[in-house]
Amino acid sequence: MAAITARISSFFGRVPRWVYIVAVLAFAIAFPMLEYFGLMQTLWLRVGTRALVYVLLAVGLNLVLGETGLLHLGYVAFFAVGAYTTAILSSPRFDIQWNFWVIIAIAMGLAMLFGFLIGVPTLRLRGDYLAIVTLAFGEITRMTLNNWEGLTNGPGGIPGIYPPQIFGWTVDSPAEFFYLLLVTVVIVVWLLNNLKNSRIGRAWNALREDEIAAHHAGVGPTRAKMLAVVMSSGIAGLAGAIFAYYQQFINPTYFLFMQSVIVVSMVVIGGMGSIPGAILGAVVLDTTPEIIRQTFTSWLPAAIGPDFLPGVQAAMQTEFDRYRMAIFGLVIVLMVVFRPEGLLPNKLWRREMHEEDPRELEKTGQHLFDFEEGTQDLEV
């Protein structure tokens, strides 16, 4: 049995990476067409679009949490900065509608500025201390948005955000937002992937593994960390700006601490330090509750029909809805139990998670961190 799994994984390991990338991209491009040709409910398009927003957030946070190893618990604050930029500059609130590109630039710029300001005092801290300070920053941002009524309309939020105009193209249907977000995700992922394999990317990884050793090897810790924090803040600001356009309404309850935790969970469950992992983690975590809901309120009842144990179908359709989050919790627990290293882990991390298993070593004859020759480029 073990031999079979080994063969399967080596088969998947041998498929070139571009095949996966092309397959995923092709699926993503075809996805809204399924809806257009009536093969899929519009619901899934909306679920997919929201998932893409979380993909942006997860790959952005992965830069800080996965690559550089900083536990950042206030990530949603930058998302909020981006979202409120759009909401204030393109809504009936002050009756203005600025250009899409200007808003995106301001949203990213402001988020990066906030990232820099929060970075100056906190990046000297490590581990738990950094987590606490970033958590506090996230809450401060939300409180400010909640209380600055003159600007943000406080807890009432800002409704009626105008759709964006991009070179004369008005983006206002879910499919159009899906493509807008898809293009954004592709650009961001391409940039991040290049960064990851560059000198600064290796510096981040070195800092994550051992800050003191990295410092001695010539990496300036504060500078490198600052770069990671500022860049990931910019990505969150970008995600927020597009999200506000898509949602057409923003209030401070979108930016609760729980949202930061969810994004952290996406990165962890996907596999820390792995961009495909972060993408998959975001998609899985954001869509699973909806899939569970549809399974139990619509697909299963339709399949079992009304005659199966009187009342079961009706009960599922009406009562099951509220239990979906409990099942979601169970799914996450199972994932963490069976794949502690994440769904698509980075190679280093996978090995680390299994380092205590002597039988693994016996079977493979490999020591920890003992990379096979010529497979480094497969590292995801």
Place this chain on the structure above:
Amino acid sequence: MWFFPVFTGSQYTIFHNTLQYSLNRLHQQQGQKGVGNMWHERTRKILASTLAIALALSMLGLGGCGPADEPDDEDEDVARTETVKIGVHTSLTGGLADYGFAAAEALKIAAEDFSGFEVDGVVYDIELVIRDDKGEPAEAPVVAQQLIDEGVVGVIGTLTSGAANAALPIYQGAGIPMISGSATAPDLTEQGYENFFRTCLRDDVQGEALGLWAAELGAERAVVMDDRGDYSVALGNEVEQTLEAEGVEVLRQSGQEGDVDFSAQVSSMMAFDPDVVIFTGYHREAGLLFKQLREAGSDAQFMGGDGIKSNEIAEGAGGAENVEGTYSTFGGFAQEGMPGYTEFAARFEQETGVEAGPYAENNYDALGALVEAITTAGSFDGADIIDALHEITYAGVQGTLSFDEKGDVSVPGGAGTDLIPRFQFSDGNWEFIG
């Protein structure tokens, strides 16, 4: 009809063995731990068996799809009965789940009552499609889309104003009428959405009534305090404006929902020496605040909106005597003045075993008004129903209702602040005083 062969003993064995294998592997990976192996063994077996049974059952479910019943169309004389889907967009989980429960249960009762209405000679039964948005605006658009995909002709909901704001553009785009029994934020009917209606009164009406009442009591110095939630702030702003227009000096304070210590606010209130303290948040914080004010020696009259109108206010206040004589308003019509409320409440209690929760009757009337509009329009087209909703007068539990051009509810013979009922807390209960 469903049949067995799909699920056999061998399938169970396969499931069981597969799961047993994965769990064994997990166990091996964790290495030998010595103590506790027996326990692990049993846990694994139990876990594997449970999952195997669950999987097998779901397979059995999937395999069991047989032909549906043939429709009975032998009797051509009897009018045909069809079902029409009506969406319920509410919050069954999250912080406001008990409001959502009351709404859903009231709507189930309403669906029974209003089923069997006739359009074009065809009798229709109502099938409710109840969906939960956790009370989160981020979830609301997805839920809205789901209901639209299900093919509902109208939607009762949402429960909260934030979710309503997020879901409205989507329902508007699909041309589906939406009637909320509890979304009270004023801006919902001020944005020009044609498809939004509500059977509850707006926060600003209640706020104005609360402010006018305080001025009536002869207050010269009043404190208005909110808890920074959207409902609380909207209400507080309206109270503050009304009081200022009436020439009352106002001190504005804020707390946070979940706070337990209000000593900072209490000390600035004591320095201000108010005649009236109006708290626009919820009963838990209200009880704590009022208790701390009494302890600090304040003799001000305490007042609040419908958030504090719960008998549990006495628990927060550490005894009913600390909040004795507190006044509150309610953001709907007085249940005491409703023609059908006693009967409705008895029915609700009989069906669900609990007392009718807040806004239950508003939701009941929302469905009633929707059905009335469908029969008036004689069509299931969204635009026709929306037009009809503006025209109908509907005799419901709350009284005779109609909707104005914005979609806000109105009743004949009364408008605005006159409709807001007043209550006083005495001997551990809220009593209706007019």
